[in-house]
Amino acid sequence: MCPPPLPALVLAVTVQTTWAGVLCSWTSDESTRRLPSGWRDGLRSLHDLAGCEGYNKAARPIAGSVAELLQALDLEDDGSDQAVDRQRLKRSYRELSVKHHPDKSAESSGFQRLRHAYEILDDPVKLLLYDTGGLELVRQYEMHPDEVPTTENLELSHSISLEEAYGGGDYALGLSKQILCLSCRQQPRLPRCRRCQACPDEVHLRQVWINQWEYYMEEMLVPSGERCRQTDLSLNMTIERGAMSGDRLRFEFMAAQLPGHVPGDVLVNLDVRKHPLFKRRGSDLVLSLHISLLEALVGFKREVVHLDGRVLHLSVPRGGVVHPESLLEIEEGGMPVHEDPSTFGRLLVQFQIEFPEHLDPKAVAQLEEAFAL
Structure with a gap:
């Protein structure tokens, strides 16, 4: 069989390359995140076929519905600042897990859905990731936590007296930080969403084509579809007896929150003041x-x-x-x-x-x- 003439090859490469550029650009568009998961998976396959690198970094996975997780445990979001009541969550899970346990019910999938919903709702970090990145981001965090971006740690200094270092005890430390407003993108009329504003712009990657064969990745700021607000809270700080200057207290996942990010830690550095005697x-x-x-x-x-x-x-x-x-x-x-x-x-x-x-x-x-x- 004779190979096609050179002009035909050039035309095919040009068409394929142009098609790939259009496809890569289109599948990175914000609107594709709202498509059904089946369609999105198909686009992902086409995207990979076109050789689009950086796709996972350029667009966060589609967000999940916290309301659906709550419904799985016969709970509703009342719109309060704490979207998930821990005591009610645990009580409902205990009752429903007995009802839907495989030993008592032939429908094992119901028990799996129940456990899946509880594992996310009971973990504040997974809940944040699910709300802004869906199950895909949660699974990535479980399997490869280092691949999920983390917000910066917040370092604070706290001065204590020598008497406090001697006796130890529990103290309250005031903190102001940015938090995500759960479910406010999907349910903006919830009472807790009234005080929320748009989160800071998100950094995405996009492909910039130099010619028909070459492109490079460029960072771009994209308006966030999530809602955030500042809040004042109090950290329960335990000072151990014999604490010394330079000791550091760590509060995991208590730093600022951003969509699609694991919150960093709050680090409190102790400084023991000099005593007059x-x-x-x-x-x-x-x-x-x-x-x-x-x-x-x-x-x-x-x-x-x-x-x-x-x-x-x-x-x-x-x-x-x-x-x-x-x-x-x-x-x-x-x-x-x-x-x-x-x-x-x-x-x-x-x-x-x-x-x-x-x-x-x-x-x-x-x-x-x-x-x-």
């Missing part, structure tokens, strides 16, 4: 105690309030002598050890003797007599 040295506490020359020579009694509020009684018996820069060690009187808060460091009392600037002749004579100089 105690200085920290690892797990030890250092207390500089100023005493007079007379107290250094004849003894003294002092009371010091510790970080936990208890009163420490420090004393040197009468007749005892405190030497300059001498150190008193009190075991278990320091900070809780961070790795083992049931044990404590030491309290190191450094004596600072305050010498008089000068002595009058009478005092000198009395000292000479006392020391028999």
Whole structure:
């Protein structure tokens, strides 16, 4: 069989290349995302056949319906800020899973749909991805989480007192961030959608054809079809006993939300403020105690309030002598050890003797007599 003439080959390549360019451009259009899934799968096959690279990156998968997931568990979206009531969700799932369990029902597909809906609704990250990217994006997150884009982590600094580092406890940390308004693209009349506005423009990739055979990928900003709003919330922050400056608390998936993205983490860096009385040295506490020359020579009694509020009684018996820069060690009187808060460091009392600037002749004579100089 003879090969076709050269002009025919050129014409075929030109037609094929032009067709591919049109197809790649058309299948990346926003309108194709609203087509039925069967049609969309067919377009995907044609798209791959045309050699269109970057298709998955250029257009997010079609979004899913949260309302349908709720209906699978006999629930409705009441339009409140929390689209999913966790307690009602768990209660409904327990009841329906017993009813539709394969051991009690011949219809096993009903149980599978029930479990599928519950797994998404019960996971805040999967719910966000499903609402903006559908089941395809959820499956991608489950199988290849590193391939799903993540919003930037939010780093905050939080200052605590040495008393708070000593005792630990739970504290509230205020935070303002952007959140997605669930289902507001499909159900804009929901009460929670009234305060929402368009999310920031989304970055998509498109193919720019240089000629009939070559193209390159270009980033473009596309108006988002999703709705977002700013919200103020409170993070429950647990400070462990013995916390130190530089410790970092991580709140997973609590950073800003964007369509088709996994939320990043909120990172809180702790800074322990200096204390007017105690200085920290690892797990030890250092207390500089100023005493007079007379107290250094004849003894003294002092009371010091510790970080936990208890009163420490420090004393040197009468007749005892405190030497300059001498150190008193009190075991278990320091900070809780961070790795083992049931044990404590030491309290190191450094004596600072305050010498008089000068002595009058009478005092000198009395000292000479006392020391028999």
